[in-house]
Amino acid sequence: MIKHLRKHSTSSGPLLLLIVASLLTCTSTKEIIPMTESDILAFHQQILTIDTHVDTPLRLKYEGIDLSQHHDPNEYNSKLDFPRMDEGGLDAVFFAIWTPQGARTDSGHAAIKQQALDILDLTESEISKFPQSAEIVTHSQDADRLQEAGKHAIYLGLENGYPIGTDINNVDLFYQRGIRYITLSHMTNNEICDSSNDTTEYGGLSPFGVEVIERMNQLGMMVDISHTSGATVEQAVAISKAPVIASHSCAKALCDNPRNLSDSLLTLIAAKGGVVQMCLLSTYITPDPPQEARDSARAAMKLKWKGIDRQTDSNREIYRLEWAELNRNYPRELPSVSDAVDHIDHMVELVGIDHVGIGSDFDGGAALSDCFDVSGLPNITKELFKRGYSKSDIRKIWSGNLMRVFARVEQIASSQ
Numbered sequence: 001m002i003k004h005l006r007k008h009s010t011s012s013g014p015l016l017l018l019i020v021a022s023l024l025t026c027t028s029t030k031e032i033i034p035m036t037e038s039d040i041l042a043f044h045q046q047i048l049t050i051d052t053h054v055d056t057p058l059r060l061k062y063e064g065i066d067l068s069q070h071h072d073p074n075e076y077n078s079k080l081d082f083p084r085m086d087e088g089g090l091d092a093v094f095f096a097i098w099t100p101q102g103a104r105t106d107s108g109h110a111a112i113k114q115q116a117l118d119i120l121d122l123t124e125s126e127i128s129k130f131p132q133s134a135e136i137v138t139h140s141q142d143a144d145r146l147q148e149a150g151k152h153a154i155y156l157g158l159e160n161g162y163p164i165g166t167d168i169n170n171v172d173l174f175y176q177r178g179i180r181y182i183t184l185s186h187m188t189n190n191e192i193c194d195s196s197n198d199t200t201e202y203g204g205l206s207p208f209g210v211e212v213i214e215r216m217n218q219l220g221m222m223v224d225i226s227h228t229s230g231a232t233v234e235q236a237v238a239i240s241k242a243p244v245i246a247s248h249s250c251a252k253a254l255c256d257n258p259r260n261l262s263d264s265l266l267t268l269i270a271a272k273g274g275v276v277q278m279c280l281l282s283t284y285i286t287p288d289p290p291q292e293a294r295d296s297a298r299a300a301m302k303l304k305w306k307g308i309d310r311q312t313d314s315n316r317e318i319y320r321l322e323w324a325e326l327n328r329n330y331p332r333e334l335p336s337v338s339d340a341v342d343h344i345d346h347m348v349e350l351v352g353i354d355h356v357g358i359g360s361d362f363d364g365g366a367a368l369s370d371c372f373d374v375s376g377l378p379n380i381t382k383e384l385f386k387r388g389y390s391k392s393d394i395r396k397i398w399s400g401n402l403m404r405v406f407a408r409v410e411q412i413a414s415s416q
């Protein structure tokens, strides 16, 4: 596959990224390879890369983004299109079919299920416009096949199990529509489990949530524990016959946010063979630095829109626009790729190289100072080499680990 290197890369000259400091700090298991910047970019373009969580369907819905066109992320609310995937050497992604949460009633569940199906329809119709560039795919081996064909693999995940409602048949329905992971909850509890950002309702999974995981195992869908409570994670890992994933989560030891995973949860997920995909959302990477004006504006917003998850669609749209304006008015200093890779280092030191990957959350709020959209992803590879990760390690982080879990999930389903 011929891909374009990043427009802004400095590919000329034998710039050695052999940094003495990293030699001194690297562990004995890491292998420092002297490589030029252009060697690193060529390696990044050549390997299979997958990002397990982008909210691009929302940008298709709200901004009408044309995926075939190159967008300036400072001008458009968009972090991913095919030209920037090419620049960033990003082969495959999971598009999150995200839904907000409304009333936990039959009519609330029916309405949100329809909304999820509508976003699926829209995503399918947009991708089908560009058969030369991308395909929606469902099998773990499709990403390799499409990379060889010079196309992007678009997988689908359902972010929030709320559209499942209380009907187990909906798990089958979303599987048939191509969904290959379900993030069990979003920011509030649903019929499946407790969320990391809500009160304790079940103390983990509901009895229905146990059924949902069993059905996902039978069908071959990955169980995604990002956004769920610690007790939910423990129970999901214990109940699932297959390894679980966190499609976009960071390490709590480095950034104490309810969305991040404690060392004991990271250890549990890894012990069962699972994988945690590091997220690039600033508030999960480093704690928000205090900023008086911004903090009070945020507090006022939270008060004004208390219980937003249970409000009408039109109110949620106003909230979304107001929140975007607040972030424009009071920008936070963004963390860097180096701050993000600290999370990879932590997880690798804790559980080894086989349980870490990348799920950016681009188009859902993610941005780093030196990786502001998908075109900046090669900077992660540069940082990994700088820290002494080997080519084999970096392949695992960029796709090997996730694809191992995905294939295992499929294998367990087919053997039942």
Ligand SMILES: [Zn+2]
Residues within 6 Å of the ligand: 159, 227, 248, 364
């Ligand atoms: Zn999320």
